[in-house]
Amino acid sequence: MRFYTRNDISEFGNIRFLNIKAMVDGPVFRITLNRPEKRNAFTPAMACEITFALAYAHYTSDIRCVILNAVGPVFCAGADLDAFHNPGAYPGNPAIPAPAAPITLGVAFAELHKPCIAQVEGPVFAGGFLLIGGATFVVSSREVTFSLPEVKRGIWPMQVMASLVKIMPLRKVLEFAITGRVYSAEEALEMGLITHISTREDIVNEVEKLAAIICENAPYAIQAGMEALYQLSDIPERDRHAYLKDQLDKILKSEDSVEGILAFREKRKPVWKGR
Numbered sequence: 001m002r003f004y005t006r007n008d009i010s011e012f013g014n015i016r017f018l019n020i021k022a023m024v025d026g027p028v029f030r031i032t033l034n035r036p037e038k039r040n041a042f043t044p045a046m047a048c049e050i051t052f053a054l055a056y057a058h059y060t061s062d063i064r065c066v067i068l069n070a071v072g073p074v075f076c077a078g079a080d081l082d083a084f085h086n087p088g089a090y091p092g093n094p095a096i097p098a099p100a101a102p103i104t105l106g107v108a109f110a111e112l113h114k115p116c117i118a119q120v121e122g123p124v125f126a127g128g129f130l131l132i133g134g135a136t137f138v139v140s141s142r143e144v145t146f147s148l149p150e151v152k153r154g155i156w157p158m159q160v161m162a163s164l165v166k167i168m169p170l171r172k173v174l175e176f177a178i179t180g181r182v183y184s185a186e187e188a189l190e191m192g193l194i195t196h197i198s199t200r201e202d203i204v205n206e207v208e209k210l211a212a213i214i215c216e217n218a219p220y221a222i223q224a225g226m227e228a229l230y231q232l233s234d235i236p237e238r239d240r241h242a243y244l245k246d247q248l249d250k251i252l253k254s255e256d257s258v259e260g261i262l263a264f265r266e267k268r269k270p271v272w273k274g275r
């Protein structure tokens with residue numbers, strides 16, 4: 001991961017987060033946006049905390065799935081523009097090491113290489129799309145709305161585009177950005193922005209069921225497969241099949257592959273080691 005090394009996250013257990021909550025729950029890692037008084041709009045310091053937590057999940061082999069949710073009625077209102085224009089008024093978290101490069105949340109999520117479920121129970125605006133666009137699955141309550149209102153402020157959702165063009169048709173990305181209008185959960189599902197719609201009563205249960213399914217399957221294969229998929233865009237099309245064959249050969253040599261085949265023959269549940 002380009003922002004933090006494995007050594008950087010060694011003190012994770014001793015860090016007090018100021019803008020998020022982060023908790024290990026067996027093989028699940030829970031990240032909760034915790035700035036409800038500002039509609040969970042992220043400051044540079046908050047983006048740093050989110051990225052550090054993602055780095056911890058990335059490097060910790062026992063973590064198989066990340067669940068991202070939020071405190072308060074709004075999932076995320078995007079970037080706190082005042083904090084980005086006046087960073088001196090919003091100090092960072094001194095307990096977290098300085099990142100090796102300027103943080104971009106889209107890149108941080110892309111380099112997680114583990115399944116991430118966004119549990120969305122409130123509206124998502126502007127830069128909040130970086131969070132749901134970076135998640136593998138987005139489970140949304142039916143009442144939730146989605147909007148890119150930047151053009152109404154004389155701005156444009158530049159970084160958001162990089163996340164959205166991977167999951168939505170180009171024309172729909174432009175529609176979101178140009179009109180600035182509010183879209184329903186049903187419309188977001190149809191366009192591929194979210195993956196599941198739930199009720200407020202059932203969303204927690206549905207997210208937990210999805211996380212349990214993820215955790216039952218081979219973690220090394222999932223991580224290697226996600227990483228290979230994200231690398232494809234950088235590989236010439238004529239070389240992609242050869243590249244993927246090489247990646248499959250590596251998976252076939254893994255301990256999890258040996259265990260999975262053996263467990264299938266013995267008609268039992270496999271015991272994954274993540275390697």
